[in-house]
Amino acid sequence: MAAVQGSMSDADIKTDIKTEPSTDGFGNNNANDGRVLSASPSSGSSTGSNKQTAAVTPEDQQTLLAVLQFLKKNKLTESVEILRREAGLPENSLDPKATESAGAGSGGAAGIVDLEGGDVSSLLSRVTGSSSAGAQDQPDVRVVLSAYSQQGDPTLYEVYYSDLKKFIETVLDCHRAELSQVFYPLFVHMYLELVYNNHESEAKAFFEKFSGDQECYYEDDLRVLSGLTKKEHMRGNETLLDFRTSKFVLRISRDSYQLLKRHLQERQNNQIWNIIQEHLYIDIFDGMPRSKSQIDAMSGSLAGEAKREANKTKVYYGLLKEPEIELPLDDEDEEAENEEGKPKKKKPKKDSMGSKSKKQDPNAPSQNRIPLPELKDSDKLDKIMYMKEATKRIRLGLDNLPSVCFYTFLNAYQGLTAVDFTDDSSLIAGGFADSTVRVWSVTPKKLRKVKSAADLNLIDKESDDVLERIMDEKTASESKIMYGHSGPVYGISFSPDRNYLLSSSEDGTVRLWSLLTFTCLVAYKGHNYPVWDTQFSPYGYYFVSGGHDRVARLWATDHYQPLRIFSGHLADITCTRFHPNSNYVATGSSDRTIRVWDVLSGNCVRIFTGHKGPIHSLAFSPNGKFLASGATDGRVLLWDIGHGLMVGELKGHTDTIYSLRFSRDGEILASGSMDNTVRLWDAMKAFDDLETDDFTAATGHIHLQDNSQELLLGTYTTKSTPVIHLHFTRRNLLLAAGAFNP
Amino acid sequence: MSAPKTIPKDAQVMIQILKDMGITEYEPRVINQMLEFTYRYVTTIIEDAKTYASHANKSNVDADDIRLAIQCRMDQSFTSPPPRDFLLEVARQKNQTPLPLIKPYTGPRLPPDRYCLTAPNYRLKSIQKKVSSSAGRISVPRLSVGAVTSRPTTPTLGTPSVQSVTTKVGTPVSLTGQRFTVQIPPPSQTTTTKPSKNRPVLFFASCFDGTRVRRKNICEKHFNVEETVKKFSTN
Numbered sequence A: 001m002a003a004v005q006g007s008m009s010d011a012d013i014k015t016d017i018k019t020e021p022s023t024d025g026f027g028n029n030n031a032n033d034g035r036v037l038s039a040s041p042s043s044g045s046s047t048g049s050n051k052q053t054a055a056v057t058p059e060d061q062q063t064l065l066a067v068l069q070f071l072k073k074n075k076l077t078e079s080v081e082i083l084r085r086e087a088g089l090p091e092n093s094l095d096p097k098a099t100e101s102a103g104a105g106s107g108g109a110a111g112i113v114d115l116e117g118g119d120v121s122s123l124l125s126r127v128t129g130s131s132s133a134g135a136q137d138q139p140d141v142r143v144v145l146s147a148y149s150q151q152g153d154p155t156l157y158e159v160y161y162s163d164l165k166k167f168i169e170t171v172l173d174c175h176r177a178e179l180s181q182v183f184y185p186l187f188v189h190m191y192l193e194l195v196y197n198n199h200e201s202e203a204k205a206f207f208e209k210f211s212g213d214q215e216c217y218y219e220d221d222l223r224v225l226s227g228l229t230k231k232e233h234m235r236g237n238e239t240l241l242d243f244r245t246s247k248f249v250l251r252i253s254r255d256s257y258q259l260l261k262r263h264l265q266e267r268q269n270n271q272i273w274n275i276i277q278e279h280l281y282i283d284i285f286d287g288m289p290r291s292k293s294q295i296d297a298m299s300g301s302l303a304g305e306a307k308r309e310a311n312k313t314k315v316y317y318g319l320l321k322e323p324e325i326e327l328p329l330d331d332e333d334e335e336a337e338n339e340e341g342k343p344k345k346k347k348p349k350k351d352s353m354g355s356k357s358k359k360q361d362p363n364a365p366s367q368n369r370i371p372l373p374e375l376k377d378s379d380k381l382d383k384i385m386y387m388k389e390a391t392k393r394i395r396l397g398l399d400n401l402p403s404v405c406f407y408t409f410l411n412a413y414q415g416l417t418a419v420d421f422t423d424d425s426s427l428i429a430g431g432f433a434d435s436t437v438r439v440w441s442v443t444p445k446k447l448r449k450v451k452s453a454a455d456l457n458l459i460d461k462e463s464d465d466v467l468e469r470i471m472d473e474k475t476a477s478e479s480k481i482m483y484g485h486s487g488p489v490y491g492i493s494f495s496p497d498r499n500y501l502l503s504s505s506e507d508g509t510v511r512l513w514s515l516l517t518f519t520c521l522v523a524y525k526g527h528n529y530p531v532w533d534t535q536f537s538p539y540g541y542y543f544v545s546g547g548h549d550r551v552a553r554l555w556a557t558d559h560y561q562p563l564r565i566f567s568g569h570l571a572d573i574t575c576t577r578f579h580p581n582s583n584y585v586a587t588g589s590s591d592r593t594i595r596v597w598d599v600l601s602g603n604c605v606r607i608f609t610g611h612k613g614p615i616h617s618l619a620f621s622p623n624g625k626f627l628a629s630g631a632t633d634g635r636v637l638l639w640d641i642g643h644g645l646m647v648g649e650l651k652g653h654t655d656t657i658y659s660l661r662f663s664r665d666g667e668i669l670a671s672g673s674m675d676n677t678v679r680l681w682d683a684m685k686a687f688d689d690l691e692t693d694d695f696t697a698a699t700g701h702i703h704l705q706d707n708s709q710e711l712l713l714g715t716y717t718t719k720s721t722p723v724i725h726l727h728f729t730r731r732n733l734l735l736a737a738g739a740f741n742p
Numbered sequence B: 001m002s003a004p005k006t007i008p009k010d011a012q013v014m015i016q017i018l019k020d021m022g023i024t025e026y027e028p029r030v031i032n033q034m035l036e037f038t039y040r041y042v043t044t045i046i047e048d049a050k051t052y053a054s055h056a057n058k059s060n061v062d063a064d065d066i067r068l069a070i071q072c073r074m075d076q077s078f079t080s081p082p083p084r085d086f087l088l089e090v091a092r093q094k095n096q097t098p099l100p101l102i103k104p105y106t107g108p109r110l111p112p113d114r115y116c117l118t119a120p121n122y123r124l125k126s127i128q129k130k131v132s133s134s135a136g137r138i139s140v141p142r143l144s145v146g147a148v149t150s151r152p153t154t155p156t157l158g159t160p161s162v163q164s165v166t167t168k169v170g171t172p173v174s175l176t177g178q179r180f181t182v183q184i185p186p187p188s189q190t191t192t193t194k195p196s197k198n199r200p201v202l203f204f205a206s207c208f209d210g211t212r213v214r215r216k217n218i219c220e221k222h223f224n225v226e227e228t229v230k231k232f233s234t235n
Helices: A001-021 A028-051 A056-074 A077-086 A095-104 A110-114 A124-130 A137-146 A152-170 A173-196 A199-212 A216-226 A231-236 A238-245 A254-266 A271-279 A291-297 A377-391 A453-458 A683-687 A694-699 B011-021 B029-057 B063-076 B084-096 B131-139 B225-233
Strands: A248-253 A280-285 A404-409 A416-422 A429-433 A437-441 A447-450 A472-478 A478-481 A489-494 A500-505 A509-514 A520-525 A531-536 A542-547 A553-555 A564-567 A573-578 A584-589 A591-596 A604-609 A615-620 A626-631 A635-638 A646-653 A656-664 A669-673 A679-681 A712-717 A725-728 A733-740 B140-144 B180-183
Touching: A056 A077, A056 A110, A152 A173, A152 A199, A152 A271, A173 A216, A173 A231, A173 A238, A173 A254, A173 A271, A173 A280, A173 A291, A199 A216, A231 A238, A231 B063, A238 B084, A248 A254, A254 A271, A254 A280, A271 A280, A291 A646, A416 A725, A416 A733, A429 A489, A429 A500, A437 A447, A437 A500, A447 A478, A500 A531, A500 A542, A500 B131, A509 A531, A542 A573, A542 A584, A553 A573, A553 A584, A553 A626, A564 A591, A573 A615, A573 A694, A584 A615, A584 A626, A584 B131, A591 A615, A591 A626, A604 A635, A626 A656, A635 A656, A656 A725, A669 A683, A669 A725, A669 A733, A679 A683, A679 B084, B011 B029, B029 B063
Parallel strands: A248 A280, A404 A733, A416 A489, A489 A531, A531 A573, A615 A656
Antiparallel strands: A416 A429, A429 A437, A437 A478, A447 A472, A489 A500, A500 A509, A509 A520, A531 A542, A542 A553, A553 A564, A573 A584, A584 A591, A591 A604, A615 A626, A626 A635, A635 A646, A656 A669, A669 A679, A679 A712, A725 A733, B140 B180
C-alpha cells in the first residue's frame, strides 16, 4: 500500500507542476521525471510482491489512471509500460474503465479524468467542473488527489522547519524579507498536514514552537488554528477547507527564488519543497527584491497576494454619459441654460456633466454594455433638481472643510445595525437588531402612505397636484416601522428614485419595501445564510447583496432569482458596493481582500490585498477611478482601479472603520469609525501626481508615502457614538449617523 | 464571615475558552448563555449516541456512537455554506446567461405575483348552511349598522361588527339613507356540514318593522335571495 501511496503523492506533485509552468523551467520537470522513474520501478517491485493488493480501491484506481495519463502526455512510454504492467492495468484501461469505476465510487471523479483534454492538470482544476456529484463527495475526491498525504516522518517536521528558518536567517538582507514570506503559509500547511494525518501531539508541539515567530497580523488566523486539533474539526470549517485547496500566492523576485530553490533541492528530504510546490503559487518577477515595508503593505490576506494576471483585465472605470435633459425655459435667472441642457461654461462649480460630453471617454463603458432602465419623467425631474442643487454646492478643500451634522439614534440599546440616507437626504432608514426597519423623515415633511384603492378611484387624476392627492393625510407621521424580517437587519439601501428600500438580514433574505405603502413587496431568497450587506445600483433596478455564504449576488427587482453570482472569496463578504457607472461591483470580505467584479461577465477583474483585518467599508470616488477601503485594522487604503495598485494609506483611526464617503466632487474623503471619530482626509492631494510608471505597473511594486498626517484635515470626536454611516448632501454638507453608546 | 464567592468550575473553563479564542470584552451574562448552550448540546449528543448504541444492540455507549451523533447533528443544525468549488461551478453556469433586456415603461418592476408578498393574506369566510334547511334553528340575527363599503376586500366584512342598536320591534327606525346589514350566523348545531365552498358572505338588508326593503347583494357571487328574504319577512 505504501507504494500506491507513493504514487499518489507523486501524482500530486506532478499535477501541480503542470499548473505552474511559468514558475519552474524545464529543469524542475527533469528532476521530477527522475523521481517518477525511480518511483515506478519501486512500485513495480513492491507490487510484484503483493499482486493481490493491486486490485485497489476505486480512488487509488483513479490516481493510477491519472498517473498513467500524465506519463502518456509526457511521452514517457517506458514508464507507462512499467507502471501498467506492475499495477496490473489492462491495455485499454483508460476511458471506459475510468468512467465506470468512478461511477461506482465518487461520481465527481468521472468528470475529472477528462480525457478529451487528456490533461492531468485538469484533475485538480476540473474537480470543480463536476457538480453532479453531491457537494459532499467533492471534498473526498479532493482529499484523495490533493490532500495532505503522508509525506514524511511527522516528528521531523520541526527539524525541517527550523532548518529552513536557519537558512533564511543566513541569507542576504535584501532577500531575507522576501523569503520570510514563505514562513506563514508553510507553517499553516505543515500544521494542517499533521492534524489531518492524526498526529495530534506532534501538531501541538509544532504549533507551540513556531507560532510565535509569525507576523503579528496573522494573529487571528493562528488563534483559529490553535483551536483546531483534530481532523474532524477541519470538516466543518469552510474557510480552512478553502485555504487548504487554494494556492497561497507569493510574489518573489527571481534571485531570491533561485536561492531558495537551490537550497531546498540540495537537501535529501525535499519535504518542504514538496509542500511549496503543492500549496504555494510563486509568482516570479524580474527585478529588485522588495523591501520589508513593501511586502508588509501588500500582504495580510488569507490567500497571499494577488497574481499579476489577476489585475490585468481592462476595467472601464469611466462614468456613463449623463443624458441630455431639456430644462424648462422658465427657470430662475441663475439657471439659464442653453437649449441642449448643458451648463454654461462660466459655472465652474458644476460637475463635469456638461463638458466633454461630445467625446467618448475611452475608459468609460458604452451606454448599452449592460441594460439599464430608461429614464422616466420622474427621474428627469429628479435630475433637474440635482443639477439645481449642484449649482449651490460648496466647493470643499483644504481651507474649506465641510460642516458635519450628526444624527444620533437614542435608545437603540445597541441594536442599530445599518443606516442609509436617500441621495437627496430627505429620508433616513435604520435597520435594527430586533428585525425592524424604521424610516424617518429628515425634512419637516411627514411620511405618508398612499391611499387605498377605493379612495384612489375617487381622486381627480388630471389635476396638477395629483401626487399630493394620492397621499393619505390620515397616515402622516414622523417615522414608519416596517416588520417582516426574522433576524437582525444588517444592510439597508434606498433606491435612487426614492420609491423602494432594500434590507438584508441574518435570516438570509433581502426584502424590497415600498416607500409609498410602507409594506414589504418581495423577499428575495437565495443566500441561506446571513446577508451582511446590500446596495441598489446608482441607476436603480439592479442590486447586489453579499453574505456569509462567501458569494455576492446581483439581482434585478423583477427577477426572483439572482442574475449573477460572484464567487471567489474565501470568507464571508462583508461589504458590497456598485461602481458609479453600475458596470462593476466591489466586494470586501473577511478574507482581507477586495475584489472588483464585472457585472456583464461575472468575472473577477481586480483583487486588492493589503488589509490586515476584515474589510467593513468601501467607497468609490465620484470620478470612478479610485476605491477607498476601511477595515478592522484602522487603516484606510486607496486603490487605483485602472492599474490595479495601492496608491495610498491613511493611518489615524484606532478602531474599525465602518463608513467611508467621498465628497460630491471627490476632494475630501470622510471616514467614520468605532473609535467615535469622523476624520476628513484630503483626497485631492492623495491622488495627485501619482507615479505610475511602467515599472510600477508591471511589477506591482508600490512606494507608499508616509504622509497620513499631512492628508488628515480634521478629526471630529463624538461623545460616545460610533459612526456607522456617512453621507454628503448634494450641497456637500456632511451627515453622519450612529447610535449613542453610553 | 462569609466564604468568598467562587465561580464554579465549568464557568471558569468557559472563561478560559473565551480568553483563548481572543474574546476579551463580553457582558457577564454571556458566560451563562454559553454554559446553557454547552449543556444543551452535550445532552443532545449523548442522547443521540444512546439511541444509536441501542440500535446497534450495544450495551454501552462508545466513542463511535458519539462520533456518529456529532456528525449527524452537525449536518442537521450546524450546516456550513457550500464548498467553494461547488459555488464556482454554479456561478459559472449562472454567469453564462446574458443579462436580460429591460422592457420599457412597465410600471413597478417586480417579479411575477406568486413570488411577491403583495397578495392578500386573508380569505373571506363563508356562511355555512343554506338557510332553507334550517329555518327553525337560526339564532337571533345580529344587526350591524354602519356604512358598508362596496369593496369585498376589506377584512371587516368578514367579521360581524356588532354595534348596539336597540332591537325592539316596532320602534320606528328611520330607513332613509341608512343601510342595514344582517348577518345570519351559521347554525351552531350543524357545524360539521360540508366545508365551505368559499362562498362569500351575503349581506341583505331588511328592516325591523317587517317591510321588505331593497336587498343589497354586495358580493358578486350569486345566491338565491328571494326565498330567504321571504322567510325572514315572516319573523
